[in-house]
Amino acid sequence: MKDKDSLKMLKKDYDNIKIPKELDDVVNDALNSNIKYRKYQNKMVIAASLLLVVLGINISPAFAQTLSKIPIIGNLVKIITIKNYSIDENGYKASIDVPKISGLTDKKLEYKLNSEFEKEGKKLYEDFLEEMEILKSDKVQGHSLVESWYEVLTDNEDLFSVVVYTHYAQGSSNTIRKFYNIDKKNETVLSLEGMFKNNDYINVISQNIKEQMRDNMKKDKNKHYWIDDEIKEMNFKFIDKNQDFYINKNGELVICFDKYDVAPGYMGLVEFTIPNNVIKPLLNK
Known part of the structure; x- marks a missing residue:
């Protein structure tokens, strides 16, 4: 019932949007196209419709608010x-x-x-x-x-x-x-610290990153990280408790470092994907 009410509100807000004359002409031209160009017509109508949605979101806060409450459609906002x-x-x-x-x-x-x-x-x-x-x-x-x-x-x-x-x-x-x-x-x-039961994650993730660093350098001689270097002060030791991170599309934790943080400048932005089995026992339920 709520979805129906939301759709009614959406239609009302949509109908109240003032459509620029130029956009109105585009829609009319598409609808009046010769049947020979029906495929082109359909593309034009779809494009014009999408433009109306974008225009509605930007011009009418009420339209955007209602749109965000509609299942599936709301995910677009x-x-x-x-x-x-x-x-x-x-x-x-x-x-x-x-x-x-x-x-x-x-x-x-x-x-x-x-x-x-x-x-x-x-x-x-x-x-x-x-x-x-x-x-x-x-x-x-x-x-x-x-x-x-x-x-x-x-x-x-x-x-x-x-x-x-x-x-x-x-x-x-x-x-x-x-x-x-x-x-x-x-x-x-989300914060990195808030995702875990206690501070054990710092050492566990750091050790996994060190393993990945060493493995990457063995596989590719062009890669270099600051680990096991003679200048010990430069070597990577531990991540920060709120190290930069994101969760990728596979649901895996990705730890991120800026340029120069853990490697020479030519390595650019550095990331390490932490296997779920490594951190799963440490996560908050």
């Missing part, structure tokens, strides 16, 4: 780029995408996440502008870049994992990442 901070001026270039998550029942969590996305994106852009002005005043030739974008890593019934990348380039380059793992059923942001 996940994450969009709500804003892009950009500049391209005499060798100084920035492009910063600000994501927005929607569809969570817990609106406080949704608001918290989106506020963080907006705050960090804005600060990144303002910091870049400030640095740009300093370099310009020092008559430094423009050769500075900052980019930020996001990628959905996992999206299933239980989990939504997204990573936000930030890439810097000025002479040398570096890329850092921030991960968000959302438990859909409990509507909480």
Whole structure:
């Protein structure tokens, strides 16, 4: 009964959306096409319909809210780029995408996440502008870049994992990442520490990573990690208790390191997939 009421609300919100004349013309042209072009017509109608849904989500908050409550359809409302901070001026270039998550029942969590996305994106852009002005005043030739974008890593019934990348380039380059793992059923942001019974996971996961490092270097001579080196201070010892991570599409824990964390720069961003049988006894039930 609730689903029927939601569908009625969806139809009402949908009908109240003002359709731009140009889009209306596209739909009418598709419907009035000669039967000879029926396949093309169908594609045009589908494309126009999808555009109407996207337009509805962005123009009408009520439409998006109702849509998110409809089974299956609601799963489409996940994450969009709500804003892009950009500049391209005499060798100084920035492009910063600000994501927005929607569809969570817990609106406080949704608001918290989106506020963080907006705050960090804005600060990144303002910091870049400030640095740009300093370099310009020092008559430094423009050769500075900052980019930020996001990628959905996992999206299933239980989990939504997204990573936000930030890439810097000025002479040398570096890329850092921030991960968000959302438990859909409990509507909480997972932390590595919170997934385990006690701190034993730190040593168990670290030892498994060391084994993988050594095995990878044996198989591929071009790979190198900071382990068993003569300079012991550089050697990888343990993960942080809240090390960056995500859960992949196979339900496996993936431990992540930024550039230079556990290997030379040419190794880039480094990840290790931890077998489920290694950590299963340590997990919270």
